[in-house]
Amino acid sequence: MSGSELDTLFRGSPAGPIPVGRTRGTAILFAGSWFGRLLSVMIRVLFWKGKIFRPQSGDLKNRVGPLGWRLIRAAVSEGDSWFADGPAVILDYSQTSFLARKIRDEIRLVSPGLYLGVVYWGKRRIARFTLESDDQGEGRLAGFTKAVGVVTLATLLIGGAYVAIRLADDRPVTYALDEDHFKYGSTGGERGFGKQLGFGIPYWMWVALPELFPEYLPDGQTGVGYRAFGMIYEPDRDPRLELPIGMSMRRVQGIDRVYFNCAVCHTGTVRAAPGEPAEIVLGMPANTFDLGALAGFLGRAATDWRFRSDRMLPKIEELARLQQELTLSGDRYQPQPLDALDRAIFRYVGIALMREQLLTLTSRLAFMDMTTWGPGRVDTFNPPKALLGFPMEKAPERELVGNADLPSVWNQRWKQGMQLHWDGNNTSVDERNLSAAFGTGATPTTLDKDKVLRVAAWLWDKAQPPDFPEPFIDRELAARGKPVYQQYCWSCHGNREPPYRTEGDGGLVGTVTPIAEIGTDRARLDSYTRLLAVAQNSLYAGFPADEAHCRDRPGDLERCYPARFSHFRKTYGYANLPLDGLWLRAPYLHNGSVPTLYDLLEPAENRPEVFHIGYDVYDYQDVGFVSFGPDAERQGWRYDTRERGNGNGGHDYGTLLAPDLKEALIEYLKTF
Numbered sequence: 049m050s051g052s053e054l055d056t057l058f059r060g061s062p063a064g065p066i067p068v069g070r071t072r073g074t075a076i077l078f079a080g081s082w083f084g085r086l087l088s089v090m091i092r093v094l095f096w097k098g099k100i101f102r103p104q105s106g107d108l109k110n111r112v113g114p115l116g117w118r119l120i121r122a123a124v125s126e127g128d129s130w131f132a133d134g135p136a137v138i139l140d141y142s143q144t145s146f147l148a149r150k151i152r153d154e155i156r157l158v159s160p161g162l163y164l165g166v167v168y169w170g171k172r173r174i175a176r177f178t179l180e181s182d183d184q185g186e187g188r189l190a191g192f193t194k195a196v197g198v199v200t201l202a203t204l205l206i207g208g209a210y211v212a213i214r215l216a217d218d219r220p221v222t223y224a225l226d227e228d229h230f231k232y233g234s235t236g237g238e239r240g241f242g243k244q245l246g247f248g249i250p251y252w253m254w255v256a257l258p259e260l261f262p263e264y265l266p267d268g269q270t271g272v273g274y275r276a277f278g279m280i281y282e283p284d285r286d287p288r289l290e291l292p293i294g295m296s297m298r299r300v301q302g303i304d305r306v307y308f309n310c311a312v313c314h315t316g317t318v319r320a321a322p323g324e325p326a327e328i329v330l331g332m333p334a335n336t337f338d339l340g341a342l343a344g345f346l347g348r349a350a351t352d353w354r355f356r357s358d359r360m361l362p363k364i365e366e367l368a369r370l371q372q373e374l375t376l377s378g379d380r381y382q383p384q385p386l387d388a389l390d391r392a393i394f395r396y397v398g399i400a401l402m403r404e405q406l407l408t409l410t411s412r413l414a415f416m417d418m419t420t421w422g423p424g425r426v427d428t429f430n431p432p433k434a435l436l437g438f439p440m441e442k443a444p445e446r447e448l449v450g451n452a453d454l455p456s457v458w459n460q461r462w463k464q465g466m467q468l469h470w471d472g473n474n475t476s477v478d479e480r481n482l483s484a485a486f487g488t489g490a491t492p493t494t495l496d497k498d499k500v501l502r503v504a505a506w507l508w509d510k511a512q513p514p515d516f517p518e519p520f521i522d523r524e525l526a527a528r529g530k531p532v533y534q535q536y537c538w539s540c541h542g543n544r545e546p547p548y549r550t551e552g553d554g555g556l557v558g559t560v561t562p563i564a565e566i567g568t569d570r571a572r573l574d575s576y577t578r579l580l581a582v583a584q585n586s587l588y589a590g591f592p593a594d595e596a597h598c599r600d601r602p603g604d605l606e607r608c609y610p611a612r613f614s615h616f617r618k619t620y621g622y623a624n625l626p627l628d629g630l631w632l633r634a635p636y637l638h639n640g641s642v643p644t645l646y647d648l649l650e651p652a653e654n655r656p657e658v659f660h661i662g663y664d665v666y667d668y669q670d671v672g673f674v675s676f677g678p679d680a681e682r683q684g685w686r687y688d689t690r691e692r693g694n695g696n697g698g699h700d701y702g703t704l705l706a707p708d709l710k711e712a713l714i715e716y717l718k719t720f
């Protein structure tokens with residue numbers, strides 16, 4: 049019957065006697081449709097089987113669940129119907145059940161042994177049902193339905209346990225050595241914001257993307273992973289299947305996922321000559337890594353029609369077969385090929401979610417031109433504005449370009465309390481680390497505290513820059529350069545070795561020089577605003593949990609880390625930084641606009657206007673990476689100092705020195 053026919057039947061039927069004993073129930077939803085009939089069967093098997101009336105106590109109990117448990121009591125009486133004129137048998141839950149207290153049923157006898165009922169939630173009619181006496185056939189099916197119920201319940205329990213275990217799965221790949229942990233260890237970013245399904249890049253998608261979309265790679269080559277973006281693969285790692293330095297892996301919700309970690313921006317390479325093997329240096333700026341180009345690749349791949357399961361899965365299966373054929377190092381974690389369930393998840397959910405996530409992220413950052421970054425550089429604080437909800441379409445023009453060099457991260461013990469970041473906007477090493485880790489997905493909801501603290505402990509005093517190669521240092525000349533440094537450089541940049549400053553020495557290392565005095569390009573300074581500082585100081589609100597305990601014990605990392613940010617401030621200049629590992633921090637100035645120390649000691653008008661960055665062969669004489677010539681042009685990125693944010697003026701200290709004093713000063717700076 050249709051709904052209107054059932055209503056007519058109810059109105060024309062008598063109340064009938066109150067049923068006695070066991071009845072079989074049938075829920076009626078979407079009356080008259082095949083879908084409604086299917087729902088009725090499912091509800092009968094899984095949720096509600098009927099009622100048992102007890103005239104002696106004036107009540108009933110429902111038979112619920114696959115096994116027909118007797119639960120949810122109602123008072124039974126005859127009373128006036130809300131739905132139709134006249135009496136009906138009323139089933140009232142208001143005084144007998146907390147969960148069902150808003151429910152009221154009315155039933156009328158429509159044929160011998162068969163009652164039609166309506167259900168109210170409060171005053172709103174929400175459903176219909178029937179009750180049939182047990183002698184109408186329930187007994188013949190009781191054994192079958194109970195067996196179906198048992199099987200269904202067992203299936204639900206087993207399936208539910210599997211789902212619960214899978215959703216709780218959270219296992220990072222771990223490493224014995226601190227250096228390996230820095231290179232590949234997780235900060236928690238694979239979990240995704242709020243640990244939602246689909247964030248963190250599934251490993252098999254990560255390795256499939258450059259093989260599936262080679263036309264979007266800078267060099268168009270397959271088989272070399274993400275090398276085209278300057279990501280670093282160790283010599284014994286196969287770039288088709290293994291991760292570059294700066295990518296971590298964690299098994300989350302039953303899926304191996306990868307994401308960035310600290311090393312992606314703070315590990316670089318240096319070579320003594322073309323064709324020689326590269327030395328990998330932890331803690332130095334990622335001089336070859338072009339993050340903007342990688343972001344562009346991911347965005348273009350996500351908009352391509354081939355980013356779908358029927359294209360992605362065959363490529364994943366091809367790579368899985370390759371993994372089985374190769375003999376990879378047995379001491380490294382290797383994700384297993386997708387099983388049948390994983391393939392189903394990827395086919396119907398995972399690939400679409402990953403594409404949506406990439407499109408959402410790239411659209412939020414679309415206000416920036418990432419092609420202006422180049423290797424070793426990033427717009428540091430405009431992405432956080434977008435991720436923190438700033439309406440960037442309303443941002444003034446002067447804020448929209450903040451390109452700056454990636455920094456080194458050595459000797460953090462001795463930099464605590466200094467004004468950090470290029471503009472000196474924070475004096476807390478912990479906050480600097482955690483705000484930088486924001487880009488690796490280490491947010492309050494995803495932070496892997498123990499793993500981040502392990503990186504922080506290594507950076508605190510174990511991470512040290514390598515020495516400048518001794519064969520290229522003239523020690524006698526360097527000794528003549530020391531007093532030159534003391535006279536012209538020490539007041540801003542401090543001692544050659546830690547501690548870089550001492551109380552009362554009159555030095556300015558770790559403080560900010562006003563922009564009017566230092567005169568360097570101000571775009572990075574203007575991009576950081578007071579409103580952003582206010583927003584950043586709200587990060588980790590609610591941490592630590594025990595504020596009273598931590599007020600006097602900030603060093604208690606077990607209970608007092610992390611804590612709400614409080615050190616971000618807007619400044620009006622650039623910070624005077626220590627010069628540890630100076631030779632590996634080229635190109636120089638905050639925006640990388642001066643290729644060598646030799647060029648930095650020249651007046652601004654004599655500094656190169658156009659050169660190339662991202663080429664890792666070193667110029668040991670002028671102290672910087674090779675920036676000119678065919679190899680630098682072919683492998684590097686064209687840096688034009690006339691572009692916005694790339695100005696190479698300012699910092700004219702030492703530019704008027706005599707040539708022999710400049711030469712001695714450069715030689716001494718090699719020893720930092």
